[in-house]
Amino acid sequence: MPARILLVEDTPTQAEIAKAMLRDGGHEIRHAETAGAALALALEWKPDAVLVDLVLPDFSGIELMRRLRAAQLEAAMIVLTAHGSVKTAVEAMQEGASDFILKPYTSARLRVTLDNALEKRELRQQLDVAKSQLGRGRFYGFVGASPPMQAIYRTIESVVSSRATVFVTGESGTGKELAAEALHQASPRAGRPFIALNCGAIPRDLLESELFGHVKGAFTGATDNRLGAARAADGGTLFLDEIGEMPAEMQVKLLRFVQSGVVTPLGGTKSEKVDVRLVCATHRDILAEVQAGRFREDLYYRIYVVPIELPPLxxxxxxxxxxxxxxxxxxxxxxxxxxxxxxxxxxxxxxxxxxxxxxxxxxxxxxxxxxxxxxxxxxxxxxxxxxxxxxxAEPVPFTPARPTLEALTSRIEPLAASEKRLILQALEHTGQDVPRAAALLEINPSTIYRKLTAWKQAG
Amino acid sequence: MSALDPSVAGQLAEDLPPDVFRTIIATFEEDLTRLVQELQTAHESGDQNGYERAAHSLAGASAAVGAVGLEREARIAMDHRQPEAAATVLPRLVAEAKGALEALHALIH
The missing domain is CATH 1.10.8.60 (Helicase, Ruva Protein; domain 3)
Structure with a gap:
């Protein structure tokens, strides 16, 4: 296989012989007479193989290999030596040499050794690629080596350089925010902000301000200007979690933002163009939400561009x-x-x-x-x-108890107490997962957050 | 004793096209001239490191073309522990160089 070969040899006769022997292989050959020159040339030219004489005028071939490895050069290295001791060979191999050739050598020996080293290098590179694609046990914040997760990692990698909106679905606790973070970290936007907003956790009257910001005096309590998540994420990634919980009136405003990329803070008159990569997520079946009329179809088509469905554990x-x-x-x-x-x-x-x-x-x-x-x-x-x-072994669906009339009359309690008991039961059942508990109770997650705050304040 | 190892020099002459082999002999001749000069200069100026370095290069070049006699003398010169004085080794080395060159030229078809 034709390759780029760097020959490091200070004696012209030996260099001339090596070049002559490799002439028929179709290789591109460059020659350096000192280790220093070889180091500079290798780092710039990135050869596939380096043939290194051990004794060089400035520093040794072993030291040269050490420096090339430290510089992450992936070339196959072959040592040319007149000193055929085991000690020399072991030292050369420890510094990353693929093989070594005793001088003087025949052209057949040189060609076979070089071909083997190049083939080994190519196989190692293929293996590294295959390993990186198939056997990853970690990927940014994710831990998991299963085939479904490998597919997720590949999908994320394939869309990182795009600006297309990614829609992450999956049961609660499957790592939707981790997916959004991985999309951001692996993308060219990694150095810019990653802003996450849980649409289900914010009271509906505050959501617009949280997303688009507000100007001072826009509403009672707006004592200062607020940037909002969309402008805070400018140049980076905006993650809208639990987008299925977004109130209808906010869906219209989000659609306008997705279409135009323009933000107008609440109470403001001046619009601002922002550059964000949008990632949305929900644990709900978003298409069913569209069919039920709870989620705008036009918004769905705008944001459901690259779907990623995270598998349950x-x-x-x-x-x-x-x-x-x-x-x-x-x-x-x-x-x-x-x-x-x-x-x-x-x-x-x-x-x-x-x-x-x-x-x-x-x-x-x-x-x-x-x-x-x-x-x-x-x-x-x-x-x-x-x-x-x-x-x-199979999860038991949560259903509120249906007590008999007799049991009911004997356990009649204030409505607020029943509500609190049911909410706490649902939270316990779901491992304190508010969105999932809210889904089971068929209420908005923000209701649970509001109730929890109120109970806490009440002591 | 022959100045050349046929398994090296003969193989080179056989493996390489004649014009390439001629180029290698010419390069070897240039190396010889330069390195013998460096050896003599280093010896006269008492530069032991320079003397051993030139002898090492000469040993390598000689081995590459199978000039075994010259290689042997060069290795003696590069070994500072050997008892013979440079004044004794150098003339022998120059004679071996001359013999090696003649033998190599004889291999050119």
Missing amino acids: RLRGEDAVLVARHLLGLYAREEGKAFSGFDAEAETAIRAYPWPGNVRQLQNVLRNAVVLHGGTLVTREMLPVLLLHESV
Whole structure:
């Protein structure tokens, strides 16, 4: 295979012979007489292979290879030496030489050695590419090596340089914000802001101000100008989480923004053009929301450009254990505990459980185990009972109890107390996942946040 | 004893086109002239490092074309532990160089 060959040889006769021997291979050959010249040439020209004499006028061939490796040069390196000792060979190999040739050598020996080294280098490069595409256990904030996650990583990589809006779907706790962050971090916008806004967590009357900003005096309490998420994200990425919760009147304003890229702060008269890459997410079936008339169809078509559907943890095979190990290490460090892994039974339980709350539920379970227990291994007994029963292998849909009339009359309580009990039950069932609890109760997540704040204030 | 190792010099003459082989002999001759001059200058000025460096290059060039006698003398010169004085080694080395060149020219078809 024709390649770019850098020959580093200070004796003209030897250089002339090597060049003559390689002449028929179709290679492009350049020659340096000193290690310093070779270093400069290699870094600029990026050869496929370097043939290095060990004894050079300025510094040794071994030192040259060390410096080339330190500079991340991926060339195959072959040492040419008159000193055929094992010590020399071992030292050369330790510094990254693919092979070495004893002088004087025949043209056949030189060609075979060079071809082998080039082939080995190409195979290594192909392997690196394949590994990077297939076997990644980590990708930005994600942990997971399963095939569904590899597909997610590839999709994210393929769209990072585009400005197209990405629509991330998936059950709660599957990592929609991680996907948005990965899209930002892997993109040319990485050095610019990443601004996330949870549309379900903000009261509807504040959402416009949070998104587009406001001017002083725009409404009661607007004591200062506010930039808003869209302008704060200028040049970067704007992540609108739980966009399915966005009120209809805000959907119109968002559509206008998506179409024009122009922001007008609440109460302001001056518009401003911003450059943001929009990433939206929801745990809802957004098309069903469109069909039900709760989400604008025109907005849907504007933002549902590149869909990414994150798989639930139960469909990610061994990832549950990989994520669990990662989280255990993290929490053990944070909590100052000695945990270093799981015993076999605990791993089996983690593997078997369907994790309806996905990674967020796994986080809660492990945080709980680390905080409440000690030791080096997390055992089956440290895990919640819920995980250990086969009967819960399938998630039980949450349905509010339907008590009998008799039971009702004996348990009549203020409406507010019932409401609080039901909301807290739903939160407990979903592992404190507000959007999912809200979905089960068929209310807006902002209602839950508002109630929680009110109960807290009431003591 | 022959000045050349046929498994090296003969192989070169066989593997390479005649014009390329001639170019290599010409390059070797230039190297010889320069390196022998460097050896003599270094010896006269008492520059031991320069003397050993030139001898090392000469050994490498000689080995590459299979000039085994010249290579042997060059390796003696580059080894500072060997007992023979440079004044003894140098004339032998020059004679070997002359013999090697003649033998190489004889290989040109």
